[in-house]
Amino acid sequence: MANLGAVNGKLLRVNLTTGNAIVEDIPQEIYTKYFGGRGAGTRYLFDEVPTDTDPLSENNKLIFLNGPMAGTMAPGSNKIAVTFKSPATNGIASSLCGGHFGPELKFAGYDALIIEGKSEKPVYLWIQNDEVQIKDASSYWGKNIPETGEGIKKELGGDENIHVACIGPAGENLNVIACITAERHREFGRPGAGAVMGSKNLKAIAIKGTQDVKPAKAGKMANYVKELYKEFANNPKANARRNYGTVEMVDGINKLGFWSTRNFSQGQFEGADKLTGPMMRQEIVVEDTSCYACPIACGKVSCVESEKYGTVHIEGPEFETLGLLGPNCGIGDWEYILKAAEVCDYNGMDTISAGATVSMAMECYEKGIITKEDTGGIELKFGNGEALIAILEKMAKREGIGDILAQGLKVAAEKFGAPELAMHSKGVSPATYDPRGSKGMAVTYATSPKGAHHMISPTMGAEIAGDRFAETGKAAMIKDTQIQMALVDSLGYCSSMRFVMQVDHQLELFKLSTGLEMTKEDFYTVGERVLNLERQYNVNCGMTRKDDSLPKRFLKEAMEDGPSKGQTINLDLMLDEFYAEMGWDKDGKPTEEKLASLGL
Amino acid sequence: MSRKVLTVEKSKCIGCRICEQWCSLTHHGVINPAKARVKVTRIEESGVDVPVICTQCSKAACIAACPEGALSKNSKTGAIKVDKEKCTACRKCVTACPNAAISVHPEDEYVLICDLCNGKPKCVENCPEKALQYLPIETSERIYRSKVVRDTAKGGKRCG
Numbered sequence: 001m002a003n004l005g006a007v008n009g010k011l012l013r014v015n016l017t018t019g020n021a022i023v024e025d026i027p028q029e030i031y032t033k034y035f036g037g038r039g040a041g042t043r044y045l046f047d048e049v050p051t052d053t054d055p056l057s058e059n060n061k062l063i064f065l066n067g068p069m070a071g072t073m074a075p076g077s078n079k080i081a082v083t084f085k086s087p088a089t090n091g092i093a094s095s096l097c098g099g100h101f102g103p104e105l106k107f108a109g110y111d112a113l114i115i116e117g118k119s120e121k122p123v124y125l126w127i128q129n130d131e132v133q134i135k136d137a138s139s140y141w142g143k144n145i146p147e148t149g150e151g152i153k154k155e156l157g158g159d160e161n162i163h164v165a166c167i168g169p170a171g172e173n174l175n176v177i178a179c180i181t182a183e184r185h186r187e188f189g190r191p192g193a194g195a196v197m198g199s200k201n202l203k204a205i206a207i208k209g210t211q212d213v214k215p216a217k218a219g220k221m222a223n224y225v226k227e228l229y230k231e232f233a234n235n236p237k238a239n240a241r242r243n244y245g246t247v248e249m250v251d252g253i254n255k256l257g258f259w260s261t262r263n264f265s266q267g268q269f270e271g272a273d274k275l276t277g278p279m280m281r282q283e284i285v286v287e288d289t290s291c292y293a294c295p296i297a298c299g300k301v302s303c304v305e306s307e308k309y310g311t312v313h314i315e316g317p318e319f320e321t322l323g324l325l326g327p328n329c330g331i332g333d334w335e336y337i338l339k340a341a342e343v344c345d346y347n348g349m350d351t352i353s354a355g356a357t358v359s360m361a362m363e364c365y366e367k368g369i370i371t372k373e374d375t376g377g378i379e380l381k382f383g384n385g386e387a388l389i390a391i392l393e394k395m396a397k398r399e400g401i402g403d404i405l406a407q408g409l410k411v412a413a414e415k416f417g418a419p420e421l422a423m424h425s426k427g428v429s430p431a432t433y434d435p436r437g438s439k440g441m442a443v444t445y446a447t448s449p450k451g452a453h454h455m456i457s458p459t460m461g462a463e464i465a466g467d468r469f470a471e472t473g474k475a476a477m478i479k480d481t482q483i484q485m486a487l488v489d490s491l492g493y494c495s496s497m498r499f500v501m502q503v504d505h506q507l508e509l510f511k512l513s514t515g516l517e518m519t520k521e522d523f524y525t526v527g528e529r530v531l532n533l534e535r536q537y538n539v540n541c542g543m544t545r546k547d548d549s550l551p552k553r554f555l556k557e558a559m560e561d562g563p564s565k566g567q568t569i570n571l572d573l574m575l576d577e578f579y580a581e582m583g584w585d586k587d588g589k590p591t592e593e594k595l596a597s598l599g600l
Numbered sequence: 601m602s603r604k605v606l607t608v609e610k611s612k613c614i615g616c617r618i619c620e621q622w623c624s625l626t627h628h629g630v631i632n633p634a635k636a637r638v639k640v641t642r643i644e645e646s647g648v649d650v651p652v653i654c655t656q657c658s659k660a661a662c663i664a665a666c667p668e669g670a671l672s673k674n675s676k677t678g679a680i681k682v683d684k685e686k687c688t689a690c691r692k693c694v695t696a697c698p699n700a701a702i703s704v705h706p707e708d709e710y711v712l713i714c715d716l717c718n719g720k721p722k723c724v725e726n727c728p729e730k731a732l733q734y735l736p737i738e739t740s741e742r743i744y745r746s747k748v749v750r751d752t753a754k755g756g757k758r759c760g
Contacts (some may be wrong), residue, residue: 006631072631073621100617100642107633149644160641184644210706212633222625229728287647290614293621295728297614299649315647 004031006072006217006513012110014125016200017058019475021132026111032516033599035110036067038094039490039530041083044114045092046533051540053360055192056089056199058118064105067492069331071106071213071292073225074492074509075232075501076142078292082530086450087199087362088176088353088408089426090192091538093450095179097165098291098494099186101207104163115202124152124204125558129211137203141558143167144346145181152206159208166204167194168348170396174198177353177395178429181345184501185315186291189350191428191451207419216515224512228500232295237499241298242288244277246319251276256464258437260328261380263359264423264553267434268562273334275322286333288317291494297453298496304338308386312338314345323432324355329362329388334485336385343389347396356429357409358391360421361401369418423551426543435580437564438463440474442571443578444482449534449589455495457481461592475581480578483527483535484589490530529598534592536600543587548575602737603678606714606721608651609747610729615642615649619723619732626722632676634706636645637714638723638732651732653703654680654714662713665696671713677714687711 009026040448041063053059062084071076080102086093098436105113108127115125139147149164156162163183171194178194179187188194215221232238240248253259257267260514272278280302287301303313317325317337325340326332344351358380363524365369365380372379375402376394378387382492394402401547404412409429415420423429428451435442445452459474459481485505488495502508507523512515538547550571559567579586583594589600620636628635640651656678663680671693672685673679687710691713694702694711703712714721715736724734728754 057622073618074624146645161639183642185647203683210632212628212630212632212635214630218625218631222622229726233728288614288648289642289647290616292617294616295618297616297729298616313646500619 001513004068005515006070006510007031007036007068007214008106008109010110010113011112011114012127013114013116014132014134015117016115016119016123016134016202018135020132022504025146026096031068031514032518033509033526034530035072035487035490035526036065037079037081037490037492038096038435038524039085039486040470041065041081041094041350042530042533042537045083045085046537049085051537053085055196055413056087058200060113060199061086062196062200064113064115066102066106066111067490069509069513070111070492071103071176072215072513073293074289074493075094075225075228076294076296076497076512077492077509079489079492079494081489081492082188082193083179084196085191086172086191086594087195088428089451090544091426091541092534093191093193095188095490096181096489097180097188099291100184100493101163101165101182101186102492103292104207106209106213107211108207109211110311115197115200115207118199121203122201124206125202125337125417126156127205127207127209129209138243142169143161143554145348146184146231146346148204149184152204155163157281162206162208164206165347167197170347170349170406171195171198172203172308173396173406174185175349175405177350177352177357177407178348181348183248185345187350190353190453191350194348198252200397214562215513217512221442221509224508228505229295231500235492235499238496241499244281245298245316245478247280247300247317247322248277250322253433253460253565254462256319256437256468257559257564258434260323260432260434262330263328263363263421264434265363266439266561267559267564268273269327269332272327274332275326280334281563284338287345292388294494296496302338306339309335309339312342312594314338314352315340316342320431321351323354324352324359324429325388328355328359328432330382331388332387332551333385334390340385340392343392343396343411347392348398349392353430354395354426354548356414356423357395357405358480360390360409360423362418362439363407363421364413364418367418368423369416370401372399400479403498419496420552422552424551426450426521430454432563433460434559435550436567436569438468439471439569439574440478442550442554442569443574446550446571446575447578449538452550455485457497459486469564469567474574475577478578479576479581482531483524486527486530487523490526492524527599529600532598533600535584535588536595537592539589545575545586548588603739604719605656605657605678605732605740606653606716606724606735607740607744608653609731609733610648610650610720612729613640613649613651614729614731615640616728617729618728619651621720622726626717632706634703635712637701639701639703651686652699652701654697655699656680657698658715661696661698662693662702665692667692668680677716677719681715682711682713684710701717722747731739
């Protein structure tokens with residue numbers, strides 16, 4: 001391993017079947033061809049987890065990888081990715097988590113951590129620099145996220161600066177929407193990393209590190225970052241995030257009529273005025289909080305005093321959480337939205353998937369497809385906050401109807417006999433943007449390797465500035481956005497950094513941090529390489545064009561009302577154009593020439 | 601004008617730990633929170649971030665506790681000076697400090713105490729929220745008083 005500045009090039013590999021922990025060198029080629037995070041994780045998964053692997057078997061792996069700037073001053077460079085074969089999609093997935101967990105792994109001396117095998121009994125991993133222990137976690141099994149994090153920190157001596165990532169009951173119960181939660185409120189959210197961790201009987205990973213991170217050009221990097229701080233302080237979008245978090249987007253998306261409402265049957269929510277960023281700030285926000293090395297602090301801590309539920313205290317809500325647990329379930333009260341988020345957070349369930357799953361069940365209930373008998377007496381109508389919370393509790397525990405819903409909204413809707421009411425692609429629900437109001441998002445959701453995930457290419461901004469309903473002429477823009485996001489995710493940046501840090505900034509910080517030289521062209525090639533390797537993994541899993549699908553609702557049912565009224569999506573037309581732009585064949589497979597041109 | 605001191609308004613801290621980065625970079629040329637003299641701890645239950653700093657006590661408990669005479673005061677800034685040769689890392693100052701602002705170097709045998717960067721603290725210069733400030737004592741007191749009065753008049757923050 002050559003000297004790459006801030007990159008140690010160390011991978012800690014822990015096998016839970018044998019109990020062995022070894023340290024390996026990460027080849028330099030990984031950093032020049034894939035960077036780290038999602039990109040390098042994809043390379044490792046491709047090489048180490050065969051495509052016929054059952055995601056919940058011991059042969060699946062959890063491949064945690066920091067970006068090459070983790071631990072440095074590079075703003076928002078804290079995101080760590082976990083790559084795995086998803087139990088929700090049966091294909092590749094990389095999930096990213098902010099906060100301080102990634103940097104802590106770096107300070108312990110590791111750029112990467114691979115968990116493989118399966119423990120016989122519940123265990124947790126304790127990493128303190130070069131001391132690595134697999135410890136008994138029987139007493140934490142069944143405990144929720146806060147109980148587990150606090151319990152482990154107490155057991156390890158009471159150090160509040162130990163960083164713990166763990167699963168809750170949802171992960172233990174192999175719920176496919178289970179997340180891995182770091183530091184109580186930061187999640188590797190989608191799709192199903194928590195279930196993979198649960199299948200390995202791994203309850204938690206606790207880390208404390210005290211080692212140096214040495215950027216190749218530390219002084220120059222500091223001066224460069226200092227200039228960026230000024231730009232962040234003066235950037236209107238960054239300031240909006242500072243004040244209102246991601247919820248700053250509510251007003252715009254709702255006014256344009258593509259805010260997920262009542263299982264995506266509508267695009268505007270009548271109670272949106274009470275859910276805007278300024279209203280959230282006024283009504284429920286009590287703290288602002290940031291991830292490591294981030295000057296924006298889009299994190300909000302919110303709180304309500306509820307007669308029914310007592311003090312409800314969460315980090316967030318994020319725009320996505322709000323959209324899916326709120327309007328998409330017909331709910332506009334902070335009290336219920338916060339409590340629902342708390343139930344998800346405490347049990348370790350992804351809030352987006354949870355909200356989408358319950359909203360599907362609500363529509364089934366309203367249409368008489370499921371009844372009170374099925375729900376265990378719960379009046380599961382849109383707008384019923386208490387019902388939402390009761391169902392989420394059942395999902396976490398896999399009780400009654402919750403056992404069906406815990407298998408994911410696609411499987412659950414099929415079991416209810418209403419597959420058309422599951423809003424998903426590859427088994428994973430979309431985020432809170434209805435693609436009929438910003439049609440590039442249809443391609444984003446359909447072609448995302450990990451199911452309908454908005455951050456694969458969030459094109460809303462560019463589309464709103466142009467013709468958001470256009471179905472042609474967008475392929476190049478979508479491809480460019482997908483490449484940029486693959487770069488951001490592989491470099492370990494938070495996507496919000498892009499308000500200030502464009503590709504040039506990202507490249508410069510990469511060079512200052514690692515000492516590697518790279519042209520902008522090669523930089524872009526890394527992003528495209530990552531996209532194609534992910535795609536090829538899914539092709540090898542048996543996925544083709546038919547899996548790049550969207551629910552009938554988006555394709556055939558015209559938006560009923562509002563500024564996106566009348567819109568449907570011609571997905572086939574858009575996919576043809578996008579595949580051609582990507583160098584993929586009609587079936588969505590990367591061509592031999594394309595793979596060869598990327599050195600794959 | 602009275603001497604300047606390092607102050608912290610913890611309600612402004614967002615927990616980005618940019619202060620830790622500049623501190624360890626300035627003193628050691630590396631990024632390492634374990635080598636920073638300022639340390640941010642988050643209480644996860646409440647989401648509150650607390651930067652722990654040296655407040656340059658006049659009658660410094662750390663100096664009194666040191667059996668080796670390794671600690672002294674910079675007469676100009678009031679910052680504590682650590683004599684690395686004399687320091688044995690016995691940790692008596694660590695437990696004597698009322699702020700818990702002292703730590704032992706993770707590799708070497710001496711303690712880390714804020715030296716105020718010779719009167720130009722880098723943590724203050726780079727704090728994006730101005731949660732850390734370097735102010736004359738009187739000014740810092742007046743600001744603190746104003747804040748307490750304002751909070752009292754409002755009845756404090758909801759949800760504690």
